[in-house]
Every structure is written in structure tokens, then in C-alpha cells.
Amino acid sequence: MSEQQLLTVSDLLGMPTLGQRLLAGSQGLDRPVLWAHSCELPDPWRWLGPNELLMTVGLCVPEDAEAQVEFIRRLADASLAGVTIGDDDPAPALSHEMLTEADRLGFPLLRTSLAVPFVSLGRTVALAGSARQLQQLQLLNRLYRVLAGLETTSTEALERIESVFGARLAVVDVVHHGAVLEGSLKVATEVVVDLCARAAEAKLPVGASLTALSSSVKAWPLPTQRPTLLMLEEGPVDLLDSFLVGHLRQAVIVPVNGVLADAAARAARAEQLFSAVLVGDVAVEAVQDEAVHLGLEGSKLVSFAATTTHADDAVAALGAKGLRFLPRRAQGRLVCCVREVDLDAALATVGSTVDRVGVSSAFGSLQQLRQAQRDALWALGNASGGTPIVSYADVRGSIVPRDVGAATELSNAVLGALLDDNDRSSRLLETLSAYLDNNRSWKETAEALGIHRQTLAHRLGRIEELTGRNMKSSADIAALWVAVRAVRHARDVEA
Numbered sequence: 001m002s003e004q005q006l007l008t009v010s011d012l013l014g015m016p017t018l019g020q021r022l023l024a025g026s027q028g029l030d031r032p033v034l035w036a037h038s039c040e041l042p043d044p045w046r047w048l049g050p051n052e053l054l055m056t057v058g059l060c061v062p063e064d065a066e067a068q069v070e071f072i073r074r075l076a077d078a079s080l081a082g083v084t085i086g087d088d089d090p091a092p093a094l095s096h097e098m099l100t101e102a103d104r105l106g107f108p109l110l111r112t113s114l115a116v117p118f119v120s121l122g123r124t125v126a127l128a129g130s131a132r133q134l135q136q137l138q139l140l141n142r143l144y145r146v147l148a149g150l151e152t153t154s155t156e157a158l159e160r161i162e163s164v165f166g167a168r169l170a171v172v173d174v175v176h177h178g179a180v181l182e183g184s185l186k187v188a189t190e191v192v193v194d195l196c197a198r199a200a201e202a203k204l205p206v207g208a209s210l211t212a213l214s215s216s217v218k219a220w221p222l223p224t225q226r227p228t229l230l231m232l233e234e235g236p237v238d239l240l241d242s243f244l245v246g247h248l249r250q251a252v253i254v255p256v257n258g259v260l261a262d263a264a265a266r267a268a269r270a271e272q273l274f275s276a277v278l279v280g281d282v283a284v285e286a287v288q289d290e291a292v293h294l295g296l297e298g299s300k301l302v303s304f305a306a307t308t309t310h311a312d313d314a315v316a317a318l319g320a321k322g323l324r325f326l327p328r329r330a331q332g333r334l335v336c337c338v339r340e341v342d343l344d345a346a347l348a349t350v351g352s353t354v355d356r357v358g359v360s361s362a363f364g365s366l367q368q369l370r371q372a373q374r375d376a377l378w379a380l381g382n383a384s385g386g387t388p389i390v391s392y393a394d395v396r397g398s399i400v401p402r403d404v405g406a407a408t409e410l411s412n413a414v415l416g417a418l419l420d421d422n423d424r425s426s427r428l429l430e431t432l433s434a435y436l437d438n439n440r441s442w443k444e445t446a447e448a449l450g451i452h453r454q455t456l457a458h459r460l461g462r463i464e465e466l467t468g469r470n471m472k473s474s475a476d477i478a479a480l481w482v483a484v485r486a487v488r489h490a491r492d493v494e495a
Contacts, residue, residue, distance in 0.1 A: 019113030027106030049242030058091025065095035082108030157255035158183035176317035414483035
């Protein structure tokens with residue numbers, strides 16, 4: 001069925017028995033009307049789909065002129081066919097600003113005569129769409145036939161669905177924005193970031209969509225193992241109303257969950273190998289066999305360590321990118337072994353999910369992984385806000401001891417009671433670390449810790465008493481700085 005054969009807003013106005021009159025938005029009279037819904041909720045654009053007509057007695061229409069303008073914009077952004085407001089007492093006065101905005105957007109704003117019940121309008125639209133409904137059922141039959149027998153982890157799912165609907169599709173991860181399933185739809189990075197941010201912030205009802213602000217792309221959150229977003233751009237024939245989209249989403253959820261589960265299983269297997277190598281609990285031959293299976297054999301390798309509170313997201317991003325890697329997750333940190341040729345791509349992939357990064361020198365065998373991890377963690381200890389990515393080769397001249405035993409000995413000698421295992425000592429050590437990280441700025445340190453300047457002054461005084469160091473002495477400040485860095489290094493390596 002072509003778009004020209006569909007019922008339009010103009011057709012509804014041309015039927016006297018439907019009691020419709022146009023108030024504004026005459027440039028949109030050729031909009032097709034696939035269905036007509038009555039809705040009185042304050043956000044009807046969340047519940048209606050593209051090319052569906054909103055019927056309301058006016059309860060959902062705001063009274064304020066500015067709010068009425070926003071109301072029209074939201075309906076237009078959701079690609080509704082238009083809105084018709086009953087000539088009823090509940091309907092507020094429609095402002096000049098609202099009518100002007102409808103004209104500007106070419107969004108049909110209609111009035112329904114008090115003598116005409118909405119059910120008459122709804123039945124008319126339904127009857128006009130009966131042929132279309134048959135076509136939709138045929139499409140669904142074809143959809144489930146082409147998906148029959150498809151492996152749950154197959155990446156061919158979107159290609160087959162696209163062949164049925166003539167639409168371009170893609171599924172992306174809401175957190176790291178990487179593709180989970182790739183179809184023919186290529187979306188600009190800024191559009192993906194915008195839609196994912198809005199999906200993460202909004203608590204959308206099931207089936208509600210988002211519309212890109214700068215393109216024709218629509219998106220639907222999917223209830224998958226990780227938060228994902230189905231992105232869609234229709235072809236020349238507009239068939240996807242909320243009914244078909246519901247089936248499309250269900251068809252996509254299965255392969256998306258399959259791909260996510262497969263990636264998680266591969267990451268878990270790789271993480272087990274990493275841990276086994278570190279503790280020496282695996283034979284050399286087994287390590288080599290597993291390295292071949294994971295695609296890491298025969299390549300120069302490198303290890304990087306990163307501070308993060310989103311290690312799972314970082315691992316998911318690396319998996320979605322198709323990189324070969326061994327992860328090791330710990331509280332507040334992620335260590336990864338990757339091929340040297342993939343290092344730049346790996347760091348770019350995890351960039352939004354990590355803070356500071358330390359990178360080891362290249363090595364040739366997984367048997368060297370333990371030392372490479374230590375080097376990466378040592379480099380991480382020298383990273384800062386000004387230099388978030390630090391290479392082991394670039395900080396060989398650091399005065400912080402690389403050896404864990406030497407680092408522990410140094411920190412014990414300088415910090416003394418601050419290393420005691422109690423809440424007070426931990427709080428004072430955290431305060432000293434923040435004070436040094438913020439270049440001894442009282443204001444920035446107090447803000448970072450969320451405490452008053454007087455509290456900070458008291459804590460710094462206690463630190464001086466317990467360590468015997470003077471905060472005004474350059475030599476003592478230098479010793480404290482090295483000792484704090486040594487503590488970080490020792491704890492990172494031992495964790």
C-alpha cells in the first residue's frame with residue numbers, strides 16, 4: 001500500500017459527519033492517519049506513535065500559553081498525525097501562541113464538534129485502515145518466517161528484519177554508545193550520544209520512543225541484559241506504527257540478548273585466564289592454547305590499568321568493539337591485556353568509562369603478564385588529572401619505588417599512624433591525599449571532601465602531629481607526597 005492510499009488529515013476534514021474543523025497547521029494536512037487514540041494523560045506523546053491522531057477532550061492540554069507551545073512541539077517531535085480537541089467544557093482556551101506554533105510546525109490542530117463522539121472518528125480511521133492491517137499481518141508473518149531458525153547470537157538478525165520492513169536499523173549500548181548489533185543505519189556520533197543520554201535520564205513507559213533532534217532517526221529503549229537502544233530510520237513507505245514497532249522490538253530483543261550473553265561469557269572466560277596466569281595456576285601449554293583461542297597468540301601484547309567505577313561497562317564496550325582482550329576487574333579498577341596494535345582503539349573505546357590510565361611496555365607472551373600488570377599499575381600511580389594516560393616507559397625516572405616492599409617500607413616510615421587500620425587513620429590519609437592532589441588548595445580540598453575549611457584545618461593539624469611533618473616545609477611536603485604515592489602503588493599491585 002503506498003502512502004498516497006492512506007487516510008490523511010485532509011480526508012477527515014472532508015467528511016462532514018466527523019465534525020472536524022481546522023484551527024492551525026494547514027501545511028500538515030497530507031499527513032497520513034494510521035490510527036486514532038483517545039488519551040487524557042499529561043504526556044500523550046509517550047503513548048502514541050508516528051502518524052496516530054490524538055483525540056482529547058482537553059484534560060491533557062495545559063492552560064498556560066508557553067506550556068501549550070511546548071505541548072504542540074512534543075506532539076510534533078513524536079511524529080503524530082495531529083491532535084483534535086473536543087468542543088467540551090474541560091478544554092482550556094487555546095492561545096494564539098499555540099496556534100502560531102502549530103502553523104510553524106505544519107502540525108494539524110483540529111476541533112471536534114460536541115455532537116460527534118470520538119468513537120465515530122476512531123471507527124472511521126479503523127475502517128479506512130483495514131487493508132493496511134492486512135498488510136501488517138502479512139509483514140509479521142514474513143518477519144517471523146525469516147527469523148525462524150536463526151541462531152540467538154546471530155548478527156544477521158537486523159539484516160533480515162530490514163529486508164522485511166525496508167527500514168534501516170542499529171542497536172547501540174546506552175552507556176558506552178557502541179554498536180551491539182549493526183544494521184545498515186549509520187547514525188552520527190552526536191545523535192547517538194544525545195539519544196542515549198536522554199534514554200538514560202528519562203523513565204519512559206514500555207514502548208515509548210525518542211526522536212532525534214537533528215535527524216529522522218527514532219529510538220526505542222530495549223529491556224535487554226544491558227540497557228540498549230533500537231535506532232530506526234524508515235524507508236520511503238511509512239508502515240511502522242506502534243503495533244508493528246512492538247513486534248519489531250520483540251524480534252530484536254532475542255538476538256541482542258544473545259550477543260550480550262555471548263560477549264559476557266567470552267569476557268568471563270578471558271578473566272579466568274588472566275587470574276590463573278597471575279597466580280601461576282595454569283600450565284604453560286594451557287595458557288598458549290587459550291591464547292590461541294582468544295586470538296592473542298603471536299602478537300605483541302600490552303597491559304593497561306585504569307581507575308574506574310564502571311568496569312563492567314568498559315569490558316562490555318571492548319567486547320562490542322570486537323577487540324581481543326583479557327580483563328581483570330577489581331573494586332574501583334580495571335586491568336586489561338590487549339594486543340599492542342589494538343591499544344589505541346582499546347583506550348578510545350573505554351575512554352568514557354575510565355578516569356586515569358597506566359600502560360605497560362610491550363611484551364611477547366602471557367607468561368609475562370604478571371610483571372606487565374605491575375608495570376601498568378605503577379604507571380597508573382603516576383597518572384593524574386593533568387596527564388590521565390601515563391606509559392611505564394615515560395615515568396622510569398619517578399621517585400616512587402616500583403618494588404612493593406620498598407614502597408611499603410617508605411610509606412610506613414613517613415606516614416606511620418596514618419596507616420593504622422581504623423576509620424580515623426583512613427579519614428586522615430584520605431584528607432592528606434586530597435590535599436596533595438589539589439595542590440594544597442584549602443578551598444578545592446574542602447570541596448572535594450565535602451567538609452568545612454575548619455574541619456580540614458583540624459585534620460591537617462592532626463596529620464602533622466601523627467607524622468611529625470610540617471605542612472609548611474617543602475622537604476616534608478615532598479616526603480608526604482612520595483609516601484602517599486607509594487601507598488597507592490603498593491595497594492594497587494597487591495589488590
